[in-house]
Amino acid sequence: MRTSVIGYPRVGALRELKFAVEKYHKKELTKEELQATASKLREEHWKVQKNNGIDFITSNDFSFYDNLLDTAVLLNIVPNQYRQLKLDALDEYFAMARGYQGDKGDVKALPMKKWFNTNYHYIVPEIDDDTEILLVGTKPFDEYVEARNCGIETKSAFIGAFTFLKLVKFTGIRTIDDSIADIARAYSDILNKFSILGAGWVQFDEPALVMDLSEEDIVLFSKIYERILSEKNNTKVLLQTYFGDIRDCYNKVITMPFDGIGLDFVEGEKTLELVRSFGFPEDKTLFAGVVNGKNIWRNNYSNTVNLIRELGEYCKDIVLSTSCSLLHVPYTLKNESSLSQEYKKHLAFAEEKLAELSELKRILLCSDPTSTVEYVENQKLFNLSRNCENTAVQVAVSGLSKDDFIRHPNSEEREKIQKAVFNLPLLPTTTIGSLPQTAEVKENRSNYKKGKITFEQYVTFNKEKIAEWIALQEKIGLDVLVHGEFERNDMVEYFGENLDGFLITEKGWVQSYGTRCVKPPIIWGDISRSKQITVDYSVYAQSLTSRCVKGMLTGPVTILNWSFPREDISLKDCAFQIALAIRDEVLELEANGIKIIQIDEAALREKLPQRKSDWHSEYLDWAIPAFRLVHSGVKP
Structure with missing residues (x-):
C-alpha cells in the first residue's frame, strides 16, 4: 500500500508566492529573488509531503501563474503579439497571464476560464495557424532534478494532451485534428527526456475525460495516446483523472498501455460501479482518489477502509490518493489560532490531508484495520455530535411548500406595477x-x-x-x-x-x-x-x-x-x-x-x-x- 498526492498548493502557507510575485511586478524584487522564493517554497512543499510519508510526491505542480499556461510555454505555444514584445522568458510569460503595457508595447492578457467545477481559473492558450507545437522548455525537467537534489524522487505532472487540446483556443482555420501529430510528438519527447533522467513515473492529468464524450472524442484520445505511449521507454505513465467518473471511456482506457490509472472515488458517481462491472487490469496500478481534494472535512476512515477492501477484490496494486489536486483547499490548520480545537479536530486542510493518507496507509497495512489506534480515534470523532443543528431552521426548510418558491403576481403584472412606480427611462442606467x-x-x-x-x-x-x-x-x-x-x-x-x-x-x-x-x-x-x-x-x-x-x-x-x-x-x-x-x-x-x-x-x-x-x-x-x-x- 502506497500513497500519492495529485498536486499541492503552491502559494505557500502564508501566501509567500503571491506577495513575491506582486513585489516583482512592482519592481521591488529582482528575478533572482523571485526565483529564490519559488525554489524555497517548492522545497518546503516537497519536504512536508516526504515528512508525512507520501510515496508519490508530485513535481511540476508549481506555477507562477497557471499550469495550463506553463504547458503552452513549454510547447512553444506563444502567440505572436507576445513574442513581438521581445521580453525575456519570464516577463513574456507574465505578459500572457496579465497583459503588458510598457515601452515594449501594449497587449492584453490571454482570456481566463473556470477550471471545470472549481473556483480556480486557468489561462486559455491560443494556437495560431502558424504555431509550431514542439518541446522547447525545461521547467518540468529542472524541477524534477531540483527535487532529486533535495533527496526527493517525484513524479512530474502535466496537463494531459487530450485535455490541453480540448481547452485551448484555435484562432484560425487549424483544428484539433491538424494538431494530433505535433502534440503527440511533443509529449513523446517529454517522456523521452524523463526516461533519460531516469524518472520512475510521469503523471498526465486528463480531467476532460469526466465530461460527456462523443465517439469522436474517444477516438481522438486514443489516437493521441497510442502515439505517446509507443515511446514511453522505461518511464511509467500515470493517467490521472478527477472531478468525476470516466464512464464514457473506461473500457477503452483500461485496455491502453498506461502503467497506472487514477480514478476519483469522491466525485466520481459511477467510479466504483465501473470497477465492479468491468474489473481492473492486473498489470496496472490503481491510484484511488479517496481523500477529498476539494473540501476541508476529515476523512471517515470506516468508509475509506471498506472501499479499499472492496477494490482489493478487483485490483492487485492500489495507491491511496487525493481525489484531485490539493490546490483547492487551504494550506494548513496550524495557522488557525482563533479557531477552537472543537472545530479544528473535524477539519483537514492540505497538510492535514497528507497525514490522513499516511494514517490510512498504516491502517490498511494492518491485518485488522479496525483495531488500530488511528481507526478507533477517527471513529470516535465521527461519533461525536458537532452541535451544529438549529431545529427552527430545519423545520422551516422541511415546511416549505410549492407556493413558497413562486412570486406573486405574475411577471407581466409586476412589470406594469413597477413601471408605474419607478417611472424609469426606457434604458435606465446603474452599476453592477x-x-x-x-x-x-x-x-x-x-x-x-x-x-x-x-x-x-x-x-x-x-x-x-x-x-x-x-x-x-x-x-x-x-x-x-x-x-x-x-x-x-x-x-x-x-x-x-x-x-x-x-x-x-x-x-x-x-x-x-x-x-x-x-x-x-x-x-x-x-x-x-x-x-x-x-x-x-x-x-x-x-x-x-x-x-x-x-x-x-x-x-x-x-x-x-x-x-x-x-x-x-x-x-x-x-x-x-x-x-x-x-x-x-x-x-x-x-x-x-x-x-x-x-x-x-x-x-x-x-x-x-x-x-x-x-x-x-x-x-x-x-x-x-x-x-x-x-x-x-x-x-x-
Whole structure:
C-alpha cells in the first residue's frame, strides 16, 4: 500500500508566492529573488509531503501563474503579439497571464476560464495557424532534478494532451485534428527526456475525460495516446483523472498501455460501479482518489477502509490518493489560532490531508484495520455530535411548500406595477454594485479588525465614502444608485461573517488565479440570520438621494458554491437554509424602504455537473428554486 498526492498548493502557507510575485511586478524584487522564493517554497512543499510519508510526491505542480499556461510555454505555444514584445522568458510569460503595457508595447492578457467545477481559473492558450507545437522548455525537467537534489524522487505532472487540446483556443482555420501529430510528438519527447533522467513515473492529468464524450472524442484520445505511449521507454505513465467518473471511456482506457490509472472515488458517481462491472487490469496500478481534494472535512476512515477492501477484490496494486489536486483547499490548520480545537479536530486542510493518507496507509497495512489506534480515534470523532443543528431552521426548510418558491403576481403584472412606480427611462442606467476597494478602504477595514480604530470610526469612514459616491452617481446621471459595498471584504465571506452557522478562517486562503486568493467560509452548521446585514448602510445611502438605491445581496447558490459545504446534509437543503436567511434580509430591506434589490448569483454555473444529462436532476432542480425562494415573498 502506497500513497500519492495529485498536486499541492503552491502559494505557500502564508501566501509567500503571491506577495513575491506582486513585489516583482512592482519592481521591488529582482528575478533572482523571485526565483529564490519559488525554489524555497517548492522545497518546503516537497519536504512536508516526504515528512508525512507520501510515496508519490508530485513535481511540476508549481506555477507562477497557471499550469495550463506553463504547458503552452513549454510547447512553444506563444502567440505572436507576445513574442513581438521581445521580453525575456519570464516577463513574456507574465505578459500572457496579465497583459503588458510598457515601452515594449501594449497587449492584453490571454482570456481566463473556470477550471471545470472549481473556483480556480486557468489561462486559455491560443494556437495560431502558424504555431509550431514542439518541446522547447525545461521547467518540468529542472524541477524534477531540483527535487532529486533535495533527496526527493517525484513524479512530474502535466496537463494531459487530450485535455490541453480540448481547452485551448484555435484562432484560425487549424483544428484539433491538424494538431494530433505535433502534440503527440511533443509529449513523446517529454517522456523521452524523463526516461533519460531516469524518472520512475510521469503523471498526465486528463480531467476532460469526466465530461460527456462523443465517439469522436474517444477516438481522438486514443489516437493521441497510442502515439505517446509507443515511446514511453522505461518511464511509467500515470493517467490521472478527477472531478468525476470516466464512464464514457473506461473500457477503452483500461485496455491502453498506461502503467497506472487514477480514478476519483469522491466525485466520481459511477467510479466504483465501473470497477465492479468491468474489473481492473492486473498489470496496472490503481491510484484511488479517496481523500477529498476539494473540501476541508476529515476523512471517515470506516468508509475509506471498506472501499479499499472492496477494490482489493478487483485490483492487485492500489495507491491511496487525493481525489484531485490539493490546490483547492487551504494550506494548513496550524495557522488557525482563533479557531477552537472543537472545530479544528473535524477539519483537514492540505497538510492535514497528507497525514490522513499516511494514517490510512498504516491502517490498511494492518491485518485488522479496525483495531488500530488511528481507526478507533477517527471513529470516535465521527461519533461525536458537532452541535451544529438549529431545529427552527430545519423545520422551516422541511415546511416549505410549492407556493413558497413562486412570486406573486405574475411577471407581466409586476412589470406594469413597477413601471408605474419607478417611472424609469426606457434604458435606465446603474452599476453592477461594488465600487473600487481602494487602499484607503482596505486600510480602514484592516484597522478595525486589528483594533486600531473603534467600530464608530470604521462606520463613519464607510458612510463618508457612501456619501461621496452617491453624489458622484447623481452628478453623472445614473438612474439607480448603489452604496458601493465599502464594508465588504468579499461578496461571500462578508455574508459568512454575518450569518449564523459559518466559520471564518484567518489563513484559509485558496488560489483563485495568479496572485488572487480567496478565503472561502466553512459551512459548519444550520444557517440562519440573527441580525441585519446590509440594512443600515442601504438605508443611509437611500437617505442621501431621491433616486432609488439598490439593496445589494449575494444569492444563496453563490454563497454555497464559494464556501466549503457540509457533507452531512444535502447541498439542496443547505442552499434552502441560506436562501431563507437571505430572504429575511430581503424582507427587512423592503420594510425599510429599499424598493430595488439586486441578488447576485455570480457562481450559478460553478457547480453544474460535468455531464449535461445531470444538470437538472443533480443541480438546477434545486439551485434555481433556491434563488426564487429568496425573493418570492416581496411585494410586486
